[in-house]
Amino acid sequence: MSTGPITESAPGVAPEGRAPGRVKRPRARSDGAYWGILYGTTLIFVVVCATFLVTLVTSSFSAWGHSGLGLITGTTWNPDKQLYGALPLIIGTLVTSAIALVLAVPLGVLVAVALVHLVPRRLRTPMSSFVELLAAVPSVVFGGVGFLVLAPYFQQHFYPWLQSTTHSFGPFSGTFSTTSILLAGIVLFVMVLPTIVAFSRDAIAIVPEEQIEGAMSLGATRWQTLWKVVLPSARTGITGAVTLAAARALGETIAVAMVIGNYFKVPHSLLQGGTTLASALATQWDGATTLTISALGALAVILIAITAGVNYAGRSLLRRANQGATL
């Protein structure tokens, strides 16, 4: 299938060299080499990607054979007893990402609004870079700051305050440790913020000036214009931004592994430890048996399905938003 275009393109090139035979022959040959190198190299990439997928899927076979669908629905993850239920990990993944998005979406969109409508136009790129540089900070550094600075502070001040103000309401109940699902969610919130800011800013910036002037000339205030006209017009792009941020949160590994406590039971409180699919991949492999490695392969396959799907959805939304703007 993928070799098809090579054979197609070579004759497709030849007619372009319209010069008479003597010149045409060497040129056609070197063009063939040109296309050969292009397609050959790209094919290596494609083959590696295919091998990547096949290797991980086949590596998970023995775990699927051992646990079946229990791999997804089972509530106990205990490699010592050969129990591989990933439900606590899936729940942990969804909950930490949800916390991150609940905090990051409003803040990120407001920051994007400020970048487009408060910051002078020529300062927009440098000011945006300032927020986007956060995305360049390696995740191990976020994890380190979360573990060494935030975690002790949370244990001493934030959790007690939270429990006293909410009267230990459901998600905030129970005894707490330094690392927790809530802390992981908050670290993720900071990590996905630049993604939301960057893509929402683009979505807000392409709303046509005519829309803004139309609202203003009806007597809308600046905020009314932004809230009722600009943000609704940008909603496809903003949804795309949020979806991409979700993909990043769902797949974040090291930072989460460092602050979530790696506790493999279905959590009852956000202040308890938990774990996620990606962080389990970082913490569970050391000294693992062959079957456990296979079970981790199964987690990897689940993670690929989730993050690739969410990522693809986000990119499609952004593409749709950009096409809408050019029409």
Added chain:
Amino acid sequence: MSVTTGIGELPADPILERRALIQSIARGSLARRAVVSRLMLGVCGLAFLAASTVLVWIVYLLVAKGFHWISINFFTQDPLTPTVFQQNLLGGIRNAIRGSIVIDGIALVIAIPVGIVAGHLLAVSENVFANAVRSTAEVMTGLPSILFGIFVYEFMIIRFHSHFSGFLGGLALTMIMVPVIMKASEISFRAVPASIREAGLSLGLSKGVVATRIVTPAAAPGLLTAVLLATSRAVGETAPLIWVIGNNYVATWSPYKQQTAIPIAIYNGILNGASPLQQAYAWGSALFLVAVVLCMNLGSRLLAAFLRRERH
């Protein structure tokens, strides 16, 4: 009274009545609307300040906690194991720095040619194959990087009985860098004016010569941006490496021995951070790593901004 002219003549006009009603409601709600507007724009400004502060705060923390550990020894010595007699003995992270250079160097050597050539293909062809590759690259950039570590482990160590080494780490990072370089270099190649290409072809040069001698030099600054961006991402990666590089405490240039890397040194320092000494490693290494990564990222941004200006 700022009611319009002509109201006296036509007291029963429904339009004038409605105008008076609407204007009075508008006037009545104006104070509230204006306050809400100012308030919310203020909130936007505060949100922006808060988001900007995070980066400043992280850099401040790293400098405050890590800077006084950094000395010449920090770069030229391997880590020392504290003994009962010398509890405050501090080595350096030479092993991790050298490991990062080896691993990222291997990744660059493979990823630059593959990424740029594939990016060139995406820029010049618009067929099913190119579109499929483009989508694949997009999906690959969105995957959690640890998956590449697991893949290299499964494929090289389990299936082909290789062993932990810096080379395998380089392979894992290659898979992170190639899609990034590919997509960014596609954009740089597309930005080269078609007229330049066509001028070369009309002189009777082959497509290969035009691509390597004319188009690539024209796109070179953009390609450099792409490589910088990909490197700044790969240098900070921890997750894929923990599966494949093993560990070492003695600096080596060998790609076939077990290796370590700066982010791994930070990770281990924090997880084993019972002693202040090991945490010191973490803070010092983190400061160094963030400095390197931010410089690269900033460099690629400035280069890109400079290129945009040149083009206009």
Added chain:
Amino acid sequence: MDSAITVPTPSGAMTTGDVEDPRLGAIAMRLKDVSVSFHGRMAVRDVSFEVPDKRVTALIGPSGSGKTTLLRALNRLHDVTRGAKVEGEILLGNTNLYSREIHPTLTRMRVGMVFQRPNPFPTMSIFDNVVSGLRFNGVRKRAVLNEAAESALIAAALWDRVKDRLKMHASSLSGGEQQRLCIARALAVEPEVLLMDEPTSALDPVSTQRIEELLSELKARVSIVIVTHNMQQAARISDLCVFLLMGDDGAGEQIEVAPTQKLFTDPTDRRTLDYIQGRFG
């Protein structure tokens, strides 16, 4: 009752029944030495004229003469752009729009605007588009909204077309209908003056004719200031014409203000004659 409703003749000739100078009647808006500059560069200089009440005033002139710039100053739309500065006085009734007495937001609802290209809000239904101005200004009562929407849509000659599908998106309408929707949206807040910036330039001839017909009915309800660079259009629809021309330094200047019929048949200024005879622009 105002009897100034005129019907355009099929030949597109001058409107009739309106031979007196429209400036002698009631005045909706007064401009005194209005200048607009961007970042210190003058774009329009010292324009002074009076907008007659319930008449159509046309701003004409070649491109670059500052027609649109001047129009946008009349409802403080330049406040949105950085670096724009408006000097002089614009009086609506007895209030200077640029004084501290009146908030720009309130100015913009009293002086409505219709733009070159139809700009209905794409995420809102037809009904929500029409009443959006009312909602912006704090009107919440359903009865008022319904009544205003119906009245505005009837006035914009769109009611029969959309009354059964008010919930549909505005994008389901044709270009001409979208522009009439924008007119209805502007009318719904019952402005005293309606500004129109080349409202037919993006439309086909049939839609253009419908909107021109509409204008002669609308002026019973609201004073209209329209920018057009189509002189036939200005002649067909307006009662008063203001001719602007770019001066030596690039700033637009007012050359002549006259009742439309007089300006097109017997202009005072040589340059006006040149322009209407098509010698430039």
